Amino acid sequence: MPQFLEHSGTSWKGQKVKHDRSLIDKLDPRLRVVLVTAFAFVTVLSENFWVLSIAALTGLVLALLAQLNVKRTLRRVIAMDMFMIFLIILLPFTTPGEALFTVAGLSASKAGFLHALMILLKAHAVVLSLLALVGTLSATTLGHAMAHLRVPDKLVHLLLFTVRYLDVIGQEYKRMRRAMQARAFVLRTDMHTWRSIGYLIGMLLVHSLERSERIMDAMKCRGYKGQFYLFDEMALGAHDYRFMALFIPFLCVLVGLNFL
Amino acid sequence: MHIVDGALAVPVLAVGAALTVAGVALGLKRMDYDHLPQVGVLSAAFFIASYIHLPIGFSSVHLILNGLIGLALGWAAFPALLVALFLQAVFFGFGGFLVLGVNAVNIALPAVMVYYLCGHGISASSPRVAAIWGAIGGAGSIVLTTIMVAFSLMLSGEAFLLAAKATFVAHIPVMIVEGGVTAAAVLLLRKVKPEFLHIKDETDYA
Numbered sequence: 001m002p003q004f005l006e007h008s009g010t011s012w013k014g015q016k017v018k019h020d021r022s023l024i025d026k027l028d029p030r031l032r033v034v035l036v037t038a039f040a041f042v043t044v045l046s047e048n049f050w051v052l053s054i055a056a057l058t059g060l061v062l063a064l065l066a067q068l069n070v071k072r073t074l075r076r077v078i079a080m081d082m083f084m085i086f087l088i089i090l091l092p093f094t095t096p097g098e099a100l101f102t103v104a105g106l107s108a109s110k111a112g113f114l115h116a117l118m119i120l121l122k123a124h125a126v127v128l129s130l131l132a133l134v135g136t137l138s139a140t141t142l143g144h145a146m147a148h149l150r151v152p153d154k155l156v157h158l159l160l161f162t163v164r165y166l167d168v169i170g171q172e173y174k175r176m177r178r179a180m181q182a183r184a185f186v187l188r189t190d191m192h193t194w195r196s197i198g199y200l201i202g203m204l205l206v207h208s209l210e211r212s213e214r215i216m217d218a219m220k221c222r223g224y225k226g227q228f229y230l231f232d233e234m235a236l237g238a239h240d241y242r243f244m245a246l247f248i249p250f251l252c253v254l255v256g257l258n259f260l
Numbered sequence: 261m262h263i264v265d266g267a268l269a270v271p272v273l274a275v276g277a278a279l280t281v282a283g284v285a286l287g288l289k290r291m292d293y294d295h296l297p298q299v300g301v302l303s304a305a306f307f308i309a310s311y312i313h314l315p316i317g318f319s320s321v322h323l324i325l326n327g328l329i330g331l332a333l334g335w336a337a338f339p340a341l342l343v344a345l346f347l348q349a350v351f352f353g354f355g356g357f358l359v360l361g362v363n364a365v366n367i368a369l370p371a372v373m374v375y376y377l378c379g380h381g382i383s384a385s386s387p388r389v390a391a392i393w394g395a396i397g398g399a400g401s402i403v404l405t406t407i408m409v410a411f412s413l414m415l416s417g418e419a420f421l422l423a424a425k426a427t428f429v430a431h432i433p434v435m436i437v438e439g440g441v442t443a444a445a446v447l448l449l450r451k452v453k454p455e456f457l458h459i460k461d462e463t464d465y466a
Contacts, residue, residue, distance in 0.1 A: 083264055094423070130349065142350070154288045164300070168304070191440060197323075198445040
């Protein structure tokens, strides 16, 4: 199998992913999480084409405002599209209704086509706004913002630990894979490959767990009692109020458009 | 495996979210602070597994590992998988935001079921029997997950029926690969670190 197929286009680069500072970065992380949630609700619950088109456009505008890396964002949006491509293609043909066009004797209905379009708009609006507003936060800041938003303590801890181990496990995996490659291991479709990868994963878990236990011991040694202290005071500033003054009425207009 | 935002009907979203909240609450209650590193490691492993691609014929599939995670964590699989899915949604754009509940329950509930169904089997004294139960757990969790994904699609509209069936057929190779990989991982973990799978070491030399 060619090397590039062994890997999805996306992988965790941890906190190393750099992006240019933008207007969005000046906003309070808590505000970003709350607004994106509200925006997702408004978008997903709407059935109106005008609203959805505006929402998708808003997602695009937010992505531009956040100065997302075009290549990276495109790769992620395309990855998401791959998840639903079957759904979208099949939908016009499986929904009964007035025929719009026919392909190889199968008629595509107008209702199904519109439904597929609606799913496309919703999914893109939400993903773009999510990547723009929350995806630009560092994972640690996101964890702290969630703690400030009263997400259960243990869940936030788990998030922070997971972010930490993503780097550890990711590097460990690469190291072990390279060792296998050095011994001329090639991925194939057979039991030998699956067994080797199974052993790799088992060993990966053992290594990481032992390492995590050492980290835990070291933390306890320094007085860790199951609580992280949140040093970053998050306070709403002038930027935040300005953004809210724009965004909240906008959301209300979107909701209102549904009832016109 | 991930469903995107906008595809599912509102009642399905609500039920998924409610089930996930319940599962996560139960999982968090069973998990104490000393177990956090283990849960975090497995949560990260799920995330990493999503970009380990294995070839199958001309194409390739990526690992999901929810069977193995379930066997190791039990109910704590709920918070572990929710966190991993949340990170994937936020930083990679995999799946969506409001469907997070449905996605989490579709992947985590099979993990918990595997824990109860195969947990006993993998601690059998014969490695062969344990490997078979590991394979059942690995493949079974994917079977259950696909069935649940198919159901969430079907409940959202008749038109999704074909897509739901296609999802199931498309995941048959994943079931096979996952079964083989999980069986091997279980075999190794039994030998190297049995407490990882809650197996009591019975070779008592004292």
